[in-house]
Amino acid sequence: MTSPIIKIDPKLDLVLEREIDVPVELAWKAWTTPEHLRQWFAPKPWSITSCDLDLRPGGALNFVMRSPEGQEYPNTQCYLEVTPFERLVLTDTMQGGYRPSARPFFTAVVEFNRNGSGTRYKAVAIHGNDESRKKHEEMGFHGGWGTVLTQMVDYIKAGDVRG
Amino acid sequence: MTSPIIKIDPKLDLVLEREIDVPVELAWKAWTTPEHLRQWFAPKPWSITSCDLDLRPGGALNFVMRSPEGQEYPNTQCYLEVTPFERLVLTDTMQGGYRPSARPFFTAVVEFNRNGSGTRYKAVAIHGNDESRKKHEEMGFHGGWGTVLTQMVDYIKAGDVRG
Numbered sequence: 350m351t352s353p354i355i356k357i358d359p360k361l362d363l364v365l366e367r368e369i370d371v372p373v374e375l376a377w378k379a380w381t382t383p384e385h386l387r388q389w390f391a392p393k394p395w396s397i398t399s400c401d402l403d404l405r406p407g408g409a410l411n412f413v414m415r416s417p418e419g420q421e422y423p424n425t426q427c428y429l430e431v432t433p434f435e436r437l438v439l440t441d442t443m444q445g446g447y448r449p450s451a452r453p454f455f456t457a458v459v460e461f462n463r464n465g466s467g468t469r470y471k472a473v474a475i476h477g478n479d480e481s482r483k484k485h486e487e488m489g490f491h492g493g494w495g496t497v498l499t500q501m502v503d504y505i506k507a508g509d510v511r512g
Numbered sequence: 513m514t515s516p517i518i519k520i521d522p523k524l525d526l527v528l529e530r531e532i533d534v535p536v537e538l539a540w541k542a543w544t545t546p547e548h549l550r551q552w553f554a555p556k557p558w559s560i561t562s563c564d565l566d567l568r569p570g571g572a573l574n575f576v577m578r579s580p581e582g583q584e585y586p587n588t589q590c591y592l593e594v595t596p597f598e599r600l601v602l603t604d605t606m607q608g609g610y611r612p613s614a615r616p617f618f619t620a621v622v623e624f625n626r627n628g629s630g631t632r633y634k635a636v637a638i639h640g641n642d643e644s645r646k647k648h649e650e651m652g653f654h655g656g657w658g659t660v661l662t663q664m665v666d667y668i669k670a671g672d673v674r675g
Binding site (some may be wrong): 352354355361405406407408429438440442443445446448449450451453454456477478481 | 515518524568593605610617618639640644
């Protein structure tokens with residue numbers, strides 16, 4: 350169900366697919382509300398110390414990730430597509446307002462498909478070359494994105510995200 | 513009339529504004545039709561030897577620019593916003609399908625505003641840092657973008673673009 354404009358290249362891209370037992374609406378809300386996103390978006394014991402977002406094409410997602418040792422890593426991405434309850438596309442090749450970024454690395458596509466009372470969740474990391482894909486794998490794409498997805502589901506099930 | 517999401521930074525960005533005496537519809541068509549675009553998009557005696565485009569967010573604009581000495585320079589950009597007769601946003605930080613590019617440099621915003629029977633034309637080059645802005649100036653942004661705009665107007669007036 351990936352957008353027809355997006356062509357996944359198995360040599361360059363990384364894909365995480367999972368069926369999760371939370372409804373599409375709550376998964377979408379957890380992804381698009383700063384106070385929810387900061388609760389699950391960093392793999393513990395890492396944390397998010399600040400988060401703001403402007404949910405429209407060209408809008409920015411800004412967050413600061415904090416290591417267990419207390420070092421802070423600011424991160425900026427730019428939303429490209431925002432289709433409520435269906436698809437988010439965002440990239441770190443640009444900042445808000447489509448301004449080119451200093452460290453372009455990947456574009457993320459996140460898709461939510463209704464699956465009974467749950468959600469078929471798919472996240473794709475699109476890279477420009479083999480080196481970036483490898484680096485992302487070594488940084489722990491599969492473990493990292495899987496871990497935060499589990500954190501998101503647990504957070505939603507704890508009842509903190511309401512429809 | 514620049515899109516509210518786009519914030520022009522005079523230190524980083526370059527702007528060309530001009531009133532042109534061709535209608536919005538033909539200027540839009542000249543920009544968005546490959547067989548027209550290739551006729552005016554390179555400052556003569558440079559030329560465009562091939563051009564194809566997929567006019568939607570995430571779609572690619574591909575073209576090959578040829579120097580007077582015969583050297584060819586392939587170029588790929590990605591459309592971000594396509595608002596017919598009003599605004600085009602495209603970037604070389606990504607290829608088609610939002611895939612990060614090898615040589616990210618700038619995002620272009622092109623705006624068409626109706627002005628009587630003519631058009632108020634505005635093109636903005638958005639850069640990520642001062643170095644890129646300087647490089648673009650030295651490459652001849654003002655002369656180059658101005659020259660091809662004059663070529664576009666002359667081409668339209670010659671009657672080759674029809675509404």
